[in-house]
Amino acid sequence: MTSTATPRRRSLRRLSAALAAGAATLALAACGAATAVTGTTDSTTSTTGTTTATAAADLTGLDTHVDEDDLTWDAAEEQTIELTGESVTITEGGVYRVSGTLTDGQLIIAAGDDETVTIILDGAFITSSTGPGIAVTSADEVTLYLEKGSSNSVADGSGYEVTDDSTPVAAIASASDLTIAGPGALTVTGSTNDGISSSDGLAILSADLTVTAVDDAVRGKDYVTISGGSLDLTSGGDAVKSDNAEDADRGWVLITAGTLTIDAGDDGIDAEQAVEILDGAVTIAQSVEGVEAQDILISGGTLDITASDDGLNATAADSADSTDGNGAGADQSREADDGSSLSITGGTVTVDADFDGLDSNGSISLTGGEVTITSADNGGDSAVDANGDVTLDGTTLTANGTEVTSAEELSAGGMGGGMRGGMGGGPRG
Numbered sequence: 001m002t003s004t005a006t007p008r009r010r011s012l013r014r015l016s017a018a019l020a021a022g023a024a025t026l027a028l029a030a031c032g033a034a035t036a037v038t039g040t041t042d043s044t045t046s047t048t049g050t051t052t053a054t055a056a057a058d059l060t061g062l063d064t065h066v067d068e069d070d071l072t073w074d075a076a077e078e079q080t081i082e083l084t085g086e087s088v089t090i091t092e093g094g095v096y097r098v099s100g101t102l103t104d105g106q107l108i109i110a111a112g113d114d115e116t117v118t119i120i121l122d123g124a125f126i127t128s129s130t131g132p133g134i135a136v137t138s139a140d141e142v143t144l145y146l147e148k149g150s151s152n153s154v155a156d157g158s159g160y161e162v163t164d165d166s167t168p169v170a171a172i173a174s175a176s177d178l179t180i181a182g183p184g185a186l187t188v189t190g191s192t193n194d195g196i197s198s199s200d201g202l203a204i205l206s207a208d209l210t211v212t213a214v215d216d217a218v219r220g221k222d223y224v225t226i227s228g229g230s231l232d233l234t235s236g237g238d239a240v241k242s243d244n245a246e247d248a249d250r251g252w253v254l255i256t257a258g259t260l261t262i263d264a265g266d267d268g269i270d271a272e273q274a275v276e277i278l279d280g281a282v283t284i285a286q287s288v289e290g291v292e293a294q295d296i297l298i299s300g301g302t303l304d305i306t307a308s309d310d311g312l313n314a315t316a317a318d319s320a321d322s323t324d325g326n327g328a329g330a331d332q333s334r335e336a337d338d339g340s341s342l343s344i345t346g347g348t349v350t351v352d353a354d355f356d357g358l359d360s361n362g363s364i365s366l367t368g369g370e371v372t373i374t375s376a377d378n379g380g381d382s383a384v385d386a387n388g389d390v391t392l393d394g395t396t397l398t399a400n401g402t403e404v405t406s407a408e409e410l411s412a413g414g415m416g417g418g419m420r421g422g423m424g425g426g427p428r429g
Contacts, residue, residue, distance in 0.1 A: 058297065059254045059276040064225055065141050065177035066203045073118060083107070083124060093117055093139070097147075101125045106132065111139040121186065122147035129157035136174035137167055141200075144172070146184030146207050155189035158214075168219070170197035178220070180229075181205035188212070194219050195235070204229055204258070216241045217264075222250040224271075226280070228258045236265040239284075245272045245317065253293070255280050255301070267292050268305065272317065277301055277347070289313045290351065294340045298369065300347040311351030311373070314342035314360035337362050337388035344369050344395055355381040357399065363388040366395035373399045384410045 073095045081088055083100030089108040090096060093115030098107065099122045106128045109117050117139050126133040133154035136142045146152060156171040166175040171190040178198040180186070183206065188195045190213035196202070202220030206228040211217040217235035218224060221244050233239040239262040244250035251272030260282045262268045268284035269275055271293040279301040284290045290305030292313045305311045316338040340362035346369040351357045357373030358364055364386040373383040383399035384390060392407040404410060 059252050059274055060256075060278070062223075062249065062252070062254075064203055064223065065201050066179060066205070066225070070118075070143055070179055071145065071181055071205070078120070083126065087128075090117060090119075096120065097122055099123045102133075103127055104129050106130075107134045109134075109136040109139055109142055113138055114140050116140050116142070118143045118145060120145045120147055121152040121182075121184065122150045124152045124154075126153070127155045127157075130160050131162060132156050132167070132170055132173035134172045135167060136176050136178065137164060139176045141177035141179065142174060143179040143181065144186075146180075146182030146186050148183040150184040151187075152184060153187040153189075156191055158191040160192055166199055168194060168197035168199055168221075170194035170219070171213070172196045174198040174200070174202075177201045177203075179203045179205060180207050180209065182207055184208065186210070190214060190217075194237075195233075198222075201225070203227070204231065206258075207231075211235075213237070217262075219243070222247070224253045226253075226255045226258050226260070231258060231260045233260065234263045238267045238270040239264040239287075240269045241267075242271045242273075252276070254278075255282065261285065262287065264288070268307075269293075277303060279347075290353070296342045298344045298347050298349055300369075302348045302350075304350045305352065307351070307353045307355075309354060310356040310359040311353040311375070312342055312349075312358050313356075314340040314362060314364075316340050316361065341365065342386075343367070344371060351375065356385045357383040358385070360386045360388065362386065363390070365389075365391040366393070366397060367391065368394045370396045371398070373397075375400060382410075 077095045078097050079094060081096050081098045083098065083102045085103060085105065087105040087108065089110055091110050093111050095118040097120040104127060107126055111117050119142065121144060133156050154171050162169050167173050169192055171188050177200040185208040188211045193214065194216045195211035195213035195218060197219040199221050201222045202224045204226045208230050210232045212234045213236065215235065215237040217233040217239045219241045221242065224240055224242050240253055242251050242253050252274040253269055253271045254276050256278045258280045262284045264284065264287040267289045268287040269291045273293060274295040275291055275293040276297045278299050281301060282303045284305045287307045289309045290307045290311045294314065294316050296312055296314045338361045340360055342358060342360040343365040345367050348369060349371045351373045353375045355376050357375035364384060375381065375383045390407045390410060397404045
């Protein structure tokens with residue numbers, strides 16, 4: 001089916017050279033290199049004496065594909081598609097309202113590289129045994145909008161292969177930037193690989209979203225930004241993932257609002273370069289590592305983590321690759337500071353970890369918020385562990401039932417942490 005609607009054209013915006021005044025400036029390095037962050041910080045006391053605290057990455061100044069007019073269109077522009085059992089291919093930009101059922105077929109978007117497509121899911125139920133239920137093979141960007149009061153579902157089969165290398169293997173698979181929004185409900189089942197996956201950026205603005213996947217639940221290779229909605233994610237792999245290691249300004253996850261409930265077979269939130277949580281409610285009920293990236297910044301909201309390894313793990317990919325998955329790396333790299341950073345400036349963080357609660361192969365800065373940690377306190381793993389500086393100045397910290405008021409306490413006796421040189425953090429992936 002084709003459309004005569006005039007496409008909205010826009011270019012993909014990239015990294016902004018300067019962030020807001022006074023905020024940290026981000027220089028995201030490629031996989032394996034240290035991250036350089038500059039900014040105005042206060043001098044605080046760490047386990048190595050008086051030092052200048054290093055801020056973690058601030059992602060809020062990075063541009064994405066999302067524009068203000070993405071969710072605005074004239075109802076007269078809509079074209080109606082009623083699913084009746086056969087696959088449907090959209091080849092031109094426009095706005096399409098999709099309803100009905102495909103018991104074994106696909107909704108395919110194959111528009112021009114400069115065209116935008118908006119799909120309004122309004123009681124659409126799509127199952128495919130031979131590929132993704134919704135497949136975006138080409139477009140500038142695609143928006144999936146969930147109509148108010150509607151229930152929708154998308155599922156793929158198991159064991160198929162995607163011949164186009166640019167299109168991911170997922171129930172909803174996009175080779176282009178993808179946005180999900182709207183007040184309706186969507187259930188996604190990924191039986192071969194991922195639930196929702198984009199080879200570019202993925203933005204979730206709102207939605208009642210339930211995703212179950214044998215591998216990653218929600219993946220945006222370039223980035224994932226979540227700014228609203230309710231997400232219930234169950235994954236055999238990572239629940240939320242961004243894994244671009246080649247581009248210096250990509251490979252990050254930003255959460256500014258919304259409610260996330262996560263049950264992950266691997267990491268709850270995993271990014272190649274950076275994770276930032278500004279607000280919202282994130283519950284990671286099961287994970288190997290709760291949150292993992294080279295740079296982690298928590299500045300608001302609530303974060304509740306249960307992890308079989310470390311709760312929060314800041315590590316460069318090459319450092320993580322040298323560990324055994326249980327916080328024990330090779331002896332020659334135990335004291336190495338890989339330049340990664342973990343920073344908590346606000347919010348409420350609760351961690352229940354079988355190994356380290358907060359772990360960084362670089363620095364840890366705790367300057368605000370409330371943090372409660374239950375972790376292994378066995379002489380080899382600890383509540384707070386860093387290869388670099390540890391700063392505690394302004395955070396209310398309780399570690400294994402004891403209130404901690406200084407960084408020095410973290411390095412003393414049974415409290416664990418500080419500069420003990422532990423490697424914490426399992427293999428990235």
